[in-house]
Amino acid sequence: xxxxxxxxxxxxxxAQKPLHPWRKKPRKFTISVALAVVVPFLVxxxxxxxxxxxxALVMVIVYLPLQLLAAGIxxxxxxxxxSIGDSMIVVLAIGATVFSLVILMSVxxxxxxxxxxxxxxxxxxxxxxxxxxxxxxEYGGIGHAMVGTFLILLIASIIAVPIGIATAVYITDVRGRxxxxxxxxxxxxxxxxxxxAGLFILTIAVSTGAFNQSAFAGGLAYAILMLxxxxxxxxxxxxxxxxxxxxxxxxxxxxxxxxxLQVVIPAARTGIITAILLGIxxxxxxxxxxxxxxxxxxxxxxxxxxxxxxxxxVYIFNNVALPYPDAVTRAWGSALALMILVAVLFTLARxxxxxxxGKY
Amino acid sequence: xxxxxxxxxxxxxxxxxxxxxPRDLAMDARNLSVWxxxxxVLEGVNIAxxxxxxTALIGPxxxxxxxxxxxxxxxxxxxPGAALAGSVLYEGKDIYDADIxxxxxxxxxxxxxxKPNPFPSMTIRGxxxxxxxxxxxxxxxxxxxxxxxxxxxxxxxxVKDRLDHAAGDLSGGQQQRLVIARALAVEPNVLLxxxxxxxxxxxxxxxxxxxxxxxxxxxxxxxxxxxxxQAVRVSDHTAFFLAAENEPxxxxxxxxxxEIFSNPKDxxxxxxxxxxxx
Numbered sequence: 001x002x003x004x005x006x007x008x009x010x011x012x013x014x015a016q017k018p019l020h021p022w023r024k025k026p027r028k029f030t031i032s033v034a035l036a037v038v039v040p041f042l043v044x045x046x047x048x049x050x051x052x053x054x055x056a057l058v059m060v061i062v063y064l065p066l067q068l069l070a071a072g073i074x075x076x077x078x079x080x081x082x083s084i085g086d087s088m089i090v091v092l093a094i095g096a097t098v099f100s101l102v103i104l105m106s107v108x109x110x111x112x113x114x115x116x117x118x119x120x121x122x123x124x125x126x127x128x129x130x131x132x133x134x135x136x137x138e139y140g141g142i143g144h145a146m147v148g149t150f151l152i153l154l155i156a157s158i159i160a161v162p163i164g165i166a167t168a169v170y171i172t173d174v175r176g177r178x179x180x181x182x183x184x185x186x187x188x189x190x191x192x193x194x195x196x197a198g199l200f201i202l203t204i205a206v207s208t209g210a211f212n213q214s215a216f217a218g219g220l221a222y223a224i225l226m227l228x229x230x231x232x233x234x235x236x237x238x239x240x241x242x243x244x245x246x247x248x249x250x251x252x253x254x255x256x257x258x259x260x261l262q263v264v265i266p267a268a269r270t271g272i273i274t275a276i277l278l279g280i281x282x283x284x285x286x287x288x289x290x291x292x293x294x295x296x297x298x299x300x301x302x303x304x305x306x307x308x309x310x311x312x313x314v315y316i317f318n319n320v321a322l323p324y325p326d327a328v329t330r331a332w333g334s335a336l337a338l339m340i341l342v343a344v345l346f347t348l349a350r351x352x353x354x355x356x357x358g359k360y
Numbered sequence: 361x362x363x364x365x366x367x368x369x370x371x372x373x374x375x376x377x378x379x380x381x382p383r384d385l386a387m388d389a390r391n392l393s394v395w396x397x398x399x400x401v402l403e404g405v406n407i408a409x410x411x412x413x414x415t416a417l418i419g420p421x422x423x424x425x426x427x428x429x430x431x432x433x434x435x436x437x438x439x440p441g442a443a444l445a446g447s448v449l450y451e452g453k454d455i456y457d458a459d460i461x462x463x464x465x466x467x468x469x470x471x472x473x474x475k476p477n478p479f480p481s482m483t484i485r486g487x488x489x490x491x492x493x494x495x496x497x498x499x500x501x502x503x504x505x506x507x508x509x510x511x512x513x514x515x516x517x518x519v520k521d522r523l524d525h526a527a528g529d530l531s532g533g534q535q536q537r538l539v540i541a542r543a544l545a546v547e548p549n550v551l552l553x554x555x556x557x558x559x560x561x562x563x564x565x566x567x568x569x570x571x572x573x574x575x576x577x578x579x580x581x582x583x584x585x586x587x588x589x590q591a592v593r594v595s596d597h598t599a600f601f602l603a604a605e606n607e608p609x610x611x612x613x614x615x616x617x618x619e620i621f622s623n624p625k626d627x628x629x630x631x632x633x634x635x636x637x638x
Contacts, residue, residue, distance in 0.1 A: 014403065014404070016403075017445060018400075020437070020442075021444060029458075079461055083461075
């Protein structure tokens with residue numbers, strides 16, 4: 001057989017520019033997709049403007065089916081019958097994403113609209129001593145509640161994170177006999193209602209006189225709620241670390257403890273940080289345990305064992321239903337501050353968790 | 361037949377030989393350059409793959425062989441930052457044309473990977489038929505397809521009594537032959553193989569090589585291999601890739617396998633095929 005090779009053209013190829021031919025679409029594709037997006041949008045816009053049907057209803061019973069239909073027709077027109085499924089999945093995925101974003105945005109928006117009036121520098125650091133519900137917004141703040149929430153989260157994390165990760169390590173790496181039971185109880189524990197955790201600490205620690213209502217007692221109640229979330233998420237991410245790494249380390253003469261501490265956990269570092277963040281996210285807004293275990297205080301309390309301490313959820317709870325507009329605005333403002341605090345915490349953790357070496 | 365007609369036929373054949381007429385070719389990469397982000401990993405690759413032959417791509421690690429075959433069935437573009445210039449002709453058309461559906465290309469140009477990847481949740485039979493299901497092909501003769509593809513892949517005798525067992529129970533070599541059968545079930549015209557034997561023992565390797573020899577009578581095979589003897593045993597043509605340090609890879613030399621291994625024109629090819637570097 002004769003070989004049919006063409007000549008090499010090296011000068012020509014050195015001048016080539018990197019292209020992305022798969023991004024090019026034929027004209028009829030671009031036009032039909034544009035139509036499939038614009039037509040349902042215009043129909044819905046017309047309905048919203050010129051009819052009395054409620055907007056949500058229009059979106060669900062007109063827009064979604066219409067958009068699915070348009071996407072299906074476009075898919076068949078461009079790529080044949082087989083691609084209908086593809087287009088439907090794309091529409092549903094985008095639809096679901098937009099839907100959840102809309103809900104999230106409206107929560108944020110209502111927080112901002114109602115709470116922005118309270119936000120100011122002094123609102124973030126002053127406390128509420130000498131402040132009553134009718135005091136105007138120029139005075140007082142939630143500094144005491146911020147400090148309290150922060151202390152309680154810190155205590156809860158110090159307790160729950162090591163225990164949670166150790167539990168996960170027990171399940172994935174120690175693989176002891178009790179694994180099925182441990183896993184079962186961790187799972188059961190994640191169903192404990194937050195008020196029960198608060199009552200538990202109240203009865204065994206506070207009512208017995210062992211501790212006051214305090215940041216520490218609140219932290220204990222939070223730790224009970226955090227623990228199963230941290231343990232289960234950490235277990236999932238440790239399971240993702242390939243066994244090859246474990247055997248690789250063992251084959252270098254490592255002890256099992258060193259395998260876990262120096263190979264497995266570092267490999268799963270971002271996942272572990274996610275586990276901690278999910279644990280914090282699980283508890284940060286919980287009100288009931290703190291009402292019972294941490295109490296309330298108008299002043300700033302720094303000693304975690306000494307006396308009752310304020311926290312943002314309890315502050316919101318105490319103010320939001322009062323018949324004074326300024327108190328309600330303060331409640332919304334502190335909710336907004338809590339959201340911002342969470343955002344800052346999570347961004348910080350993500351940035352700190354970003355490693356320069358590869359991981360799973 | 362008059363002399364004039366005869367002559368014109370002759371000229372046509374000559375032209376075909378000279379101009380690499382696409383009619384004879386299963387695939388044809390023309391002046392193909394490939395990037396990952398800003399880094400150029402392949403430059404100006406021209407290789408033609410005649411129909412129903414086996415072409416081996418050889419060269420040291422990191423010279424772009426695997427990247428190259430992933431451009432041949434449009435898997436390259438799935439990697440973020442991927443870019444490409446030049447063209448890849450299949451049935452005379454550029455597979456990167458805007459109106460070409462990559463799903464169709466991947467159906468016609470199958471691939472077998474370095475690590476056997478049978479679907480763990482499916483049985484042996486289910487794995488063989490999975491391509492039909494995934495690509496939405498309607499066929500009635502499932503039993504016949506299972507038997508013929510497993511036979512082509514040299515696995516039928518070993519698994520015919522346990523087609524309903526999980527695919528994960530098979531050995532590595534059997535799994536690799538199973539994924540070859542899976543790739544064949546959708547009747548591709550071209551089969552890309554990226555170091556299909558690198559994780560296998562010599563006996564399994566030999567079986568897969570027999571399979572490749574047999575298959576290349578009907579299907580165009582393009583195989584990346586680090587095993588020189590394997591290239592000699594299975595391929596009709598060989599292309600030798602090389603990348604200087606921090607330079608994009610390119611084809612140093614290509615031609616009939618017998619030529620490349622016995623009488624290469626380039627000193628680097630001679631050194632590589634004799635195991636003096638790489």
